[in-house]
Amino acid sequence: MVDDLTSNIGNKNEILLGIRNLTRIYTMGKVRVPALNNVTFNIKRGEFAAIMGKSGSGKSTLLHQLGLLDIPTSGEINIGGIDILKLSESQKAKFRLERFGYVFQEYALLPELTALENVFLPAMARGRKKEDYLKTGTKALEQVGLGARLHHRPREMSGGEQQRVAIARALINDPDILFADEPTANLDSSSTRQILELFQKLNRELGLTVLMVTHEPEDRKYVSRVIWLKDGELVEKEGIPGAGNLQIAKD
Amino acid sequence: MLTDLNLSLFLAYKSITKGNKGTLVLTIFIMSLIFVNLVFTASIFLGLGNTVNNQVINTLYGNIAVEPKKDEKYISDVHSLEQKINSVPGVTGISSQYVIGAAFSYKDKSGAWAIRSINPDDEKTVTIIHNFMIDGEYLSKLDTDEIILGKEIPGGYGGDLEHLSLGGVKIGESVDVLFNNGVKRSYRVKGVFDVNFQQSNNLAYISQNEMESVLGFNDKASLILIKTGETGNEEIYIKKFLELGIKEEIKPWTVYAAMVKNITKSFDMIALLIAVIGLFVASVTIFIIIYVNTISKRRQIGILRAIGIKENIIIQSYIFQAMFYAISGTIIGLFIMFFILEPWFIEHPLKFPVGYVSLLIVPEKVSINTISLIAAALAAGLIPSWMAVRETILEAIWGD
Numbered sequence: 001m002v003d004d005l006t007s008n009i010g011n012k013n014e015i016l017l018g019i020r021n022l023t024r025i026y027t028m029g030k031v032r033v034p035a036l037n038n039v040t041f042n043i044k045r046g047e048f049a050a051i052m053g054k055s056g057s058g059k060s061t062l063l064h065q066l067g068l069l070d071i072p073t074s075g076e077i078n079i080g081g082i083d084i085l086k087l088s089e090s091q092k093a094k095f096r097l098e099r100f101g102y103v104f105q106e107y108a109l110l111p112e113l114t115a116l117e118n119v120f121l122p123a124m125a126r127g128r129k130k131e132d133y134l135k136t137g138t139k140a141l142e143q144v145g146l147g148a149r150l151h152h153r154p155r156e157m158s159g160g161e162q163q164r165v166a167i168a169r170a171l172i173n174d175p176d177i178l179f180a181d182e183p184t185a186n187l188d189s190s191s192t193r194q195i196l197e198l199f200q201k202l203n204r205e206l207g208l209t210v211l212m213v214t215h216e217p218e219d220r221k222y223v224s225r226v227i228w229l230k231d232g233e234l235v236e237k238e239g240i241p242g243a244g245n246l247q248i249a250k251d
Numbered sequence: 252m253l254t255d256l257n258l259s260l261f262l263a264y265k266s267i268t269k270g271n272k273g274t275l276v277l278t279i280f281i282m283s284l285i286f287v288n289l290v291f292t293a294s295i296f297l298g299l300g301n302t303v304n305n306q307v308i309n310t311l312y313g314n315i316a317v318e319p320k321k322d323e324k325y326i327s328d329v330h331s332l333e334q335k336i337n338s339v340p341g342v343t344g345i346s347s348q349y350v351i352g353a354a355f356s357y358k359d360k361s362g363a364w365a366i367r368s369i370n371p372d373d374e375k376t377v378t379i380i381h382n383f384m385i386d387g388e389y390l391s392k393l394d395t396d397e398i399i400l401g402k403e404i405p406g407g408y409g410g411d412l413e414h415l416s417l418g419g420v421k422i423g424e425s426v427d428v429l430f431n432n433g434v435k436r437s438y439r440v441k442g443v444f445d446v447n448f449q450q451s452n453n454l455a456y457i458s459q460n461e462m463e464s465v466l467g468f469n470d471k472a473s474l475i476l477i478k479t480g481e482t483g484n485e486e487i488y489i490k491k492f493l494e495l496g497i498k499e500e501i502k503p504w505t506v507y508a509a510m511v512k513n514i515t516k517s518f519d520m521i522a523l524l525i526a527v528i529g530l531f532v533a534s535v536t537i538f539i540i541i542y543v544n545t546i547s548k549r550r551q552i553g554i555l556r557a558i559g560i561k562e563n564i565i566i567q568s569y570i571f572q573a574m575f576y577a578i579s580g581t582i583i584g585l586f587i588m589f590f591i592l593e594p595w596f597i598e599h600p601l602k603f604p605v606g607y608v609s610l611l612i613v614p615e616k617v618s619i620n621t622i623s624l625i626a627a628a629l630a631a632g633l634i635p636s637w638m639a640v641r642e643t644i645l646e647a648i649w650g651d
Contacts, residue, residue, distance in 0.1 A: 069557055069644045090561065104648070108554040110262075112269035124261065125560050127254035136357075159422025169558070 282580020344376025553647025573632025
């Protein structure tokens with residue numbers, strides 16, 4: 001049950017996500033296109049990992065499977081010893097609401113809502129009290145540097161600001177892991193830097209686990225690990241310049 | 252459950268208040284017009300039927316009419332019968348009449364019409380003809396050589412059947428009347444009435460005394476009209492009359508209005524047809540609005556589902572929007588009906604061959620139309636939003 005899964009999973013360095021033989025094959029008419037092929041790796045609590053690879057390598061497909069936005073053809077995703085792919089659709093929705101945070105490429109905010117309303121929406125859906133979600137929403141926006149933009153609507157904000165609102169929304173329910181799908185693809189370099197530094201700050205200061213898809217090589221300097229994909233499979237990649245504390249993928 | 256409801260309401264509220272104002276106003280305006288169309292059509296037909304019924308009661312038969320026993324031509328011992336009828340509480344008027352066919356002639360014109368004889372004072376307690384004299388005067392009890400004519404008989408008063416009239420009899424002129432028992436008399440036309448009901452306007456009236464001298468007997472009648480305090484309880488009165496031992500045929504006005512029943516049925520059918528079409532238009536309108544809304548917000552719906560908002564919350568939010576359109580349209584429609592159209596029609600009733608017709612707004616009909624419109628809105632909101640959440644999340648967010 002999802003409720004069982006909401007218990008504390010473990011401490012830092014414990015495995016948060018265990019991915020085993022994850023395969024996703026798209027069927028287009030009679031043609032079968034393998035987007036992911038037997039991908040196996042672990043994500044530890046507190047990691048800031050980037051999924052990188054060429055266009056069409058399966059980066060976003062992998063993120064969608066892990067974030068329960070798509071159904072893989074086969075494989076397992078374990079959290080706390082439970083294969084979350086076996087959950088029902090409503091349990092998956094509850095899981096996404098309570099345990100995962102999402103940041104998409106195109107901000108994905110509701111235009112009718114203010115920044116604060118966009119942020120507290122998931123908390124409201126979780127049944128938290130008004131006083132609580134207003135306070136937490138405000139705090140989350142302050143955390144991303146938008147304390148002065150609480151009541152602005154998306155169209156009144158820049159792309160970078162909108163993406164920070166999306167990050168605050170992703171944080172409101174205190175998720176175990178934040179999935180970011182090319183979150184800086186539509187931003188200028190200054191906003192890109194701000195967003196990535198924000199992820200880094202959240203990862204370091206709050207211990208938030210972040211899994212980010214990116215195609216920008218320079219983004220590697222912000223992450224603690226890169227998961228390389230090529231043609232839907234994990235690859236080892238040595239000697240990456242400027243990698244710093246980079247950990248090579250493939251367990 | 253309550254959380255889901257709160258969130259649905261919140262999303263619907265924001266979508267309505269922060270969405271496109273022009274679309275909102277136009278949608279509610281269309282809904283209000285559809286509601287007005289539904290209620291107005293039913294009300295005008297009901298008003299028409301009501302007018303006919305009132306005409307039958309007020310100008311022809313009263314609420315209840317007593318006819319002779321089977322196989323008898325006249326009601327006998329009318330005086331004591333009237334006393335029995337009068338003893339029933341709630342009876343407000345009685346008028347005994349002889350009804351006889353007669354041939355009228357004036358100069359070279361002639362025609363056949365029915366003559367009713369009345370005691371004018373009694374008749375005034377049952378019918379309203381005395382209030383609708385368009386020329387001359389009403390009968391008085393002592394008149395013996397005078398007659399009043401319905402508008403269709405004399406000619407020159409704009410009757411619907413002018414070509415069958417006497418061609419222009421003036422007040423004070425005489426018409427020759429040949430009763431169907433062979434008695435021939437001349438009567439001075441004392442007055443002409445127009446009750447806006449062709450069937451009543453085809454009658455002529457003389458005094459009871461005069462008719463009894465024509466027939467050669469008294470204390471009899473062809474018809475006794477009874478007026479009661481309220482319409483609709485005729486069967487209760489009839490039961491009481493029967494308990495008093497009245498053996499004559501006692502009939503409620505509805506028997507005489509049977510001739511218009513088919514018309515009323517046809518009106519009901521037309522009203523129903525228009526209502527069904529109106530509801531269909533309302534459903535399609537709301538469906539299109541919600542459908543376009545869900546198509547344009549397809550990605551948003553995907554995002555909401557991706558972040559864990561349950562599908563039923565999203566569907567409910569669209570249903571609430573549809574309900575808001577329908578309820579707002581209904582409220583404005585009710586305002587238009589009760590504060591604009593109904594007062595206007597009271598002041599300016601439509602003139603039909605059966606009389607002046609105003610709107611008859613019946614609460615049950617209004618309730619049915621309101622419920623139907625809201626139900627149609629519910630379905631029209633549900634289907635497109637349900638279709639929208641049937642897509643996979645990825646299809647919704649990134650499309651095909």
